[in-house]
Amino acid sequence: MVSISAVRSAISRLQEAPARVRAVRQEHEAQDVELRNNPQLSDTYRRQLRKELHEVTIATPDQVDMDLKRIQTTLTSPAPADTRPSVDQLLDEQRQAKAWGRAERLLGAGTSPLEVVKDAEQATDLATLRALRTELPTWIVATTHGGATHEERVSAATSAKRLVDLALARTLPEGIERAALRGRLQWETHAPMVGVEMEHARRLLEGKTADGLGVAISLRYMSADAQALDTLTV
Incomplete structure (x- = not known):
């Protein structure tokens, strides 16, 4: 059975994921601009450094994706079984x-x-x-x-x-049932936000056109939805 501490840790990693992806993308852009504008580098060496930077950075979304799968397993696990006597369950x-x-x-x-x-x-x-x-x-x-x-x-x-x-x-009173429900709600709300950031980062890192305004609008609406969970700590 998933513990309350495991749910709490998974929620924390989930909520940090969009900022983590965004920070990696922004750091890549900053370093790439610095390499392109460095007059002390030869064209050959510049291309090599930019390629190495890209190879290191492009792996980050995949690492985040793997962590998200572990988070999802924790936050969407079935509710704990009711272990009370059958008579109590029947009365309920x-x-x-x-x-x-x-x-x-x-x-x-x-x-x-x-x-x-x-x-x-x-x-x-x-x-x-x-x-x-x-x-x-x-x-x-x-x-x-x-x-x-x-x-x-x-x-x-x-x-x-x-x-x-x-x-x-x-x-619900404090306990694993409440923690599990709050964890699932957090996943349903924040996972789409992470998905938007991941897709945006991947497109940019692959050199494709990305709709920055569309991403910003999507995240704004998703963030508004997430505010309903602000007080539901685990």
Whole structure:
């Protein structure tokens, strides 16, 4: 089973990865400019030094990629098994079934999913939040108005699941279950940011055109999304 300290370490490495890739790319650009503009170097020696610099730098994204695979394994591992006595698990299932019945009636009466989730979080109602996590996405897909496409229904269900996960991540008591959930949310949020930086760096290092403005805009939106996790430390 993954430990809380392992999750904490993986999150730290994940959050540092974009800056690490960006720093390597910027350092390469600075050193390459210095080599190209050094009048004391012969053309042959300059080409050799630039080639060596490129070979060393181009390996860094691959090293980061390998580390990301290890981070992903840690942060997306299955939730720890419930080792409580079966009677306690059965009672929890019954509580969640009743909680979903109440929530479904509220939803059917016009209460928005956001309100239902928010009320459960404010009441620290873990039974309702767990039930919503299981049932709400399916309910949304089944009840979204007929004009919506399948993709729109799935998108709405995915957004609802994330809403519930964030509420649970803020509400669960300290322990491995909370750490595992917070770790997975951090991966889902920050991994795409690392991917954008990696692709940008690879294109530049390979001498291809890279859309710097597009990268900046993408990262800005992703960073805004990541702010929802700022207080969810492990």
